[in-house]
Amino acid sequence: MNEKRRVDPDELLADIQDQSKGKLTVFLGAAAGVGKTYAMLEVARERLSEGINLVAGWVEPHARPETMALLEGIPKVAPKDLEYHGRVLQEMDLDAILAIRPEIVLVDELAHTNVPGSRHLKRYQDIEELLAAGINVYTTVNIQHLESFKDIVAKITGVTVRETVPDSILEHARLQLIDIPTEALIQRLEEGKIYVPHQAKHALDKFFRPGNINALRELSMRFAAQRVDRQLESYMRVHGIAGPWPASERVMVCISSNPFGERLIRMGRRIAEGMKAELLVVYIETPSNSLKSEKQKDQLAKSLHLAQELNAEVISLSGHDVVEELLEVAQNRNVTQIIIGKPGKLKLQERFFGSIVEKVLRQSQNISVHVIPGDGPKTKDDQEAKKIGLRKANDLVPYLVPLAALSVITVIAWLGGSDLGLVNTAMLYLLPVLLSAGRYGKKAGVFTAIVSLITYDFFTIPPVLTFTIADLRYLISFAIMILIGYYLGNLSTRLRIQLINSRQRESQTAALYSLSREIAAVSNLDIVLASVVKKVADIIAGEVVILVPEANGQLALRASSNSKIPFEENERAVATWVFEHNQIAGKGTDTLGGAQGFYLPLVSEQGICGVLGVQLQSSEKYLQAEKRRLVDAFASLTALAIARISLVEKAREAQLLNESEKLRTALLNSISHDLRTPLASMIGAVTSLLENDQLFNETSRLDLLQTIKIGALRMNKLVNNLLDMARLESDMLKLNKEWCEISEIIKEAVKYFEESLGNKREILCEIANKELLVNVDFILMKQVLANLLDNALKYSQPDSQILISVRNNQKQVEVSVRDWGLPIPAEDLEHIFDKFYRVRSPRQISGTGLGLAISKGIVELHGGTIRAENNSEPAGVTIFFTIPLTEIPPSIPAE
Template sequence: MNEERRANPDELLADIQDEAKGKLTVFLGAAAGVGKTYAMLETARERLSEGINLLAGWVEPHVRPETMALLEGIPKVDPKDTEYHGRILKEMDLDEILVRHPEIVLVDELAHTNVPGSRHLKRYQDVEEILAAGINVYTTVNIQHIESFNDIVAKITGVRVRETIPDAFIENARIQLIDIPTEALIQRLEEGKIYVPNQAKHALDKFFRLGNINALRELSMRFAAQRVDRQMESYMRVHGIAGPWPASERVMVCISASPFGEQLIRMGKRIAEGMKAELLVVYIETPSNLLKTEKQKDQLTKSLHLAEELDGEIISLSGNDIVEELLEVAQKRNVTQIIIGKSGKLSLRERFSGSIVERVLRQSQNISVHVIPGNIQKTKQGIESKKIPVGKANANMVILYITTFALLAMITLIAWEWRSDLGLVNIAMLYLLPVLLSAGRYGKRAGVITSLLAIIAYDFFTVPPVLTFTVADLRYLISFTMFILVGLYLGNLSTRLRIQLINSRKRESQTASLYSLSREITAVSDLDTVLESVVKKVSDIIKGQVVILVPEKKGQLALRACSNSEVIFEENERAVATWVFENNQSAGKGTDTLGGAEGFYLPLVSEQGICGVLGVQLKSTERYLLPEKRRLVDAFASLTALAITRISLVETAREAQLLNESEKLRTALLNSISHDLRTPLATMIGAVTSLLEDDQLFDETSRKELLQTIKIGAMRMNRLVNNLLDMARLESDMLKLNKEWCELDEIVKKAIKHFDDGFFDKRDIVCKSSKKHLLVNVDFILIKQVLINLLDNAIKYSKPDSQVLITVRNNEKQVEVSVRDWGTQIPTEDLEHIFDKFYRVRSPRQISGTGLGLAISKGIVELHGGTIHAENSSVSEGVTISFTIPLAEKPTGIPAEMGD
């Protein structure tokens, strides 16, 4: 292999794109109190002294004098107040940071959960937005808040940390490890420099024990070292540098579909633990080592499962040359130790070209190679497994023999008949034709057999002396050798191409399934539809039964989707799924946990937690899922969890919207009760009480005035209740139109008459119509209600004693009705909102109402197929609200003068 590697163009492009984003610097510590915030502030002051524009977005000094002293003089963004359950809480002002756009911003406590109602759920999501804006970020985090260490920290300390950040978020961050000796940290805790005395004592008894701190320090150091190692790998790939660089140890174990692979993996794990190194387990599939039997597939899956249990990273690739692929992986991943097994017996090909082990030793360069000898006895079952299965393969060979004999016979007849005209060279080319066809169609074995048959026919019928196998001229042996080499080479080539085609089709099918599912989960909002699609796609790929279980409101798992409705989901399988859901671990067939189950179950995990369980029932002959199937099932599980979370969030958002609407309605009702209901109710009670207490005190005129007051109050209350009921019917689609043919003038007159009963201030309402007796097909009562609402709005918001103008215009297609007042104009930003529920324009005068009248009018007009809009007068003060109604064709039987 070449020592120099070309830089990867995709990685170069990704590196260039990352340059446009801000850089993240993480001050990492093993626990609280190691000095992360202090170190971040010290670095910030150094940057300030260099003249860099820097802001403190959020810094938590924890009332520590040294930290607070460092914070002085650093420009900061004041936190914003957020109300939550009646309390005012402080949060980082993300918008202010983006507006001020410094070069560097300080954001303490990266794993913090924001107050509900904030733009993002987590603070790291705020930081993600800041980085996307091209702003560099300095932040702090403890090792227990890293998602991948959550379970490990829980086992070490007995405390489950709830606030975590995904590893991918800080994958490319610059890590600055902040560490102090364990004894110094405990001393700081005892002196009250981290927590108050009562909290400090509790922390020392629970979390800050000597062993816990040492373990957390080791985790933080290892994490920082791994991140630096990843960055070095990225640098080597981008700059095309061939590895390895012996900056850190990395062990790679090379396995095949052999029981010997488990021994190699265990040995690799021991070596990796001794070196504190990362373990890689690599399997390379080539045309020469295809998995032909179920036993081989089972063994490979078992080995890879063991590697997964031992925390090894599994790399499965396909290629043409095992050695080239292995060494390419080793260079890309900066491997320093290779562990490879050596079988006891070499094949004929390996004796001439060299074994895999010998080639790895020759080409490994600076990588140390450990060769482990194997001594695996072949059992009778193992020998039988190598026999060619009867069936399709034998049928193909029969077809091959018949086709080959027929073609050779035809070519022999042609060569015999025209041998003097064709010549020996052209005849030899003709005999190459069946070799090419059989090698290209059936592979190496068929190519060699056909070439041998072609040599026999060519020698016997063509090469002098004819009709004998004697070769007078030894130069013909070169032609015979070429026949065999052509068959061998083309057979190898066709086998490789066929394998690559099969793998490509398999990957294409898997990618298409994932792409199809990803499209569905973004387009479909029905959970059952998405889950049914998932189980169908997974079932088609693994050729088995698939189930998905989702927790109900009571927390118990319920079968939500199944690939076969006739399958009965037994209680013992449900118990396994429940264990998986409660423990967030895979279990069932093929695992060491509850391995007696018929299915394999894995949790559906999202950022919101575990949202369900995916179960796969394997074939009776399969002990484990094959690696590629397992990766695909994991991908489907991740997409399913994402879909469940998305739909859950949509439902939560819908519920929040409904709650918000209910809150608005409650507020509107309270406002109405406090003013629009209480005022007329108090007036009515006062008038009725006066009449009841002393009826003789009032003369006839006074009594009529009191009764009129009661009537007006009752009408106001009735109007308010009707508005609320109309809005409820509109939103529930219960409001139905009762259309009839009626004159629009009559509707206008009835609406105006409504205001002549002393219900409102006396106003001069003028009506102008372009056509008398205009006939429209509408709901008389509802359109009248629209006009009443518009006149009501005009009277409320216009000047006292001003005029209200109603204008009716029509053409062949529609009629337009406008209501214009001479009051204060509506602000431009409010024009598009005045038809929203409960929306009321700000006014210097105290105006009663719920803000439902115009919203109801809009709903009624739209039910009629019309439109409604508002606009300010362009020549003087005042507002015009207009609505249109489509004109229907006048039916027969209506007098001609109506509508003319």
């Protein structure tokens, strides 16, 4: 009895996520001319008749009357013009489609390569963006354009397809197979319904041969059948339907820096697809196959990039023995299938000691091994690599130095042979072999050993000056000498490469550790980002930039390893796209590949917090796998640092708000008396007026009203001081600067006291330049003067004058308020601007001690200073404050 299978939560989640995206419908055909576009337009017209919002984003009718007739009446999105090499070419307007957001959009030719200058390199990437936006897409493609079928199609037809799409694009697509008989397709071609006559004849002779068409039809049908079967299995898994499920399989592809690796990866993808298995792509670096040229590095990076496109897991390791490392990975990852390439020509040592393929076959135990033969003839890349190797082999230094040493030893042995003896002479001849093998490697060591034994035989072993060996036991010495040169040279080469790799890993690990330590203790974002770009630039030997969003959401350049090089706008556009779509882009990728740099998003738990850009060297087309992993690690650390600093800022803001709340509470508690006094007088006056209004004459009534007014003004001033102090403490007070005359500020401040003072006190003003313009917050600066005047009026003699003086130079303006009263004790001078600080006075003076503290905060917010001094003659106090002067812009007319 079959039990209902438990639903896999991961598969269920994936199904839900797929439902939030647009649906892709692919009209798949075996070749051009089978009617894919025609069938797509027929379905589109049916959808239009159902009232669905549908537009044609890009449809290529190829001037076929039947197709063009179907296209009539379907709403179209106008293409955009792009200039390329002096020509204006048309391309699909992706942004216009995203703006109108139709339910369905028609996008013909899935494998099309976009015009340079477009957002994406390939049209299938445009379609991915449309699907991510929730728009359903109808498209067309031929079977030969699938990446995993590229090699098979090349073998069948003899034509290498250049425009391909990853198989993963069709992973969740709805397939509609469009097929017609081979004879009907050839007839359409002969009638000129596919190509013009001269092109049709060439196509019939090359690509559209009956055998080729039948093979392509079989491929398309098998692919469609496999896709339908996989979709059925996915449906059964999501809905928990019981059934026979295949055992878990893992396919491992072994590659090198040879271009043949791309073919192995594609074949591995097809085998993994057929087995519903996970695909691993493994590269093992050893001393014997280390990358010696930029060409090899680029080819390896290209192969690994292809593996990532085909959704394979990439594993790159280093070790002593390729076979041992491969089989260890296979055992650790439970690999069931190994795909390895068979070299077209074996090396000499492989003929005697066995090739890698033979060793894998012998030691693979229960793992199935697929051996794929090479293509035989060498490619241009192989020939170029051979030329590079020959050029390096022509370096004569590793051979001339041992020859010079052998010449010196031969002279010594010739002159003192009788005294040294054959054994000591043999040791002398062994010395250049040891030095050459240890210094220059295996080839130089073997070469030196051969030359050394020949020289030793010719000049030392009897009969001298001949190559004849009287005693055959010397052959053992010769063999030992050659073996020492070989093994010591091999060991030296291996140790040298290990040393280089160890140093690289050590420097990379040290850089990561150093960066993690630096950013862990620093809360300044600019310092952290500057450290990151420096570390990354040193490791990858390139230029590095970091962009983070500003308050308005726009990306801004915050750090650069080379500030002398300007950051171009087109590079900023690529970084913006990466930030908005949370995907890598730039050089070495299929998205905006024309950019100079490689960009990846900085992602933390809080979301995308920036973009890291790396400008590769001009000779590098792809970011090498090792560098890519390192850049990813740096990007993760940077994202964590940015997120941490952001959280620190938020915590600091929260703490400031908390402190502000505490300050407000303390203020209310400390000034309760100052609040109760005016309130009591106001309540008493109002009560008297309401209850005994007829007992008061006009003069008494006015006195009571005046009492109410004075109490209200006092409370208003007190409340304003409280609010201003709280805003200053919490950094919430913002300046609203404007150009105004200093004399106007003083006039408004004095006017505040005119009514209360009447003719009792006199406020004098001395202004050197009454038309002087200052760039300040008018209201706040008026409040500063009002607070200083209020302080002077309180602490000076009741009938004395107050003097306001204004002086200026080219850099600043100085304003002083002088009174004639009691001096401030010396110990109090430096504290009078503190909160709640009040100078002891013989008179009873009300106040909270906030006026001068608020004045200090406002002046410093303007970038100025404030201080107090006791007058010498006559007695009193003068408070000075300065405000910086800035250059008046041309838009402000000078008075």
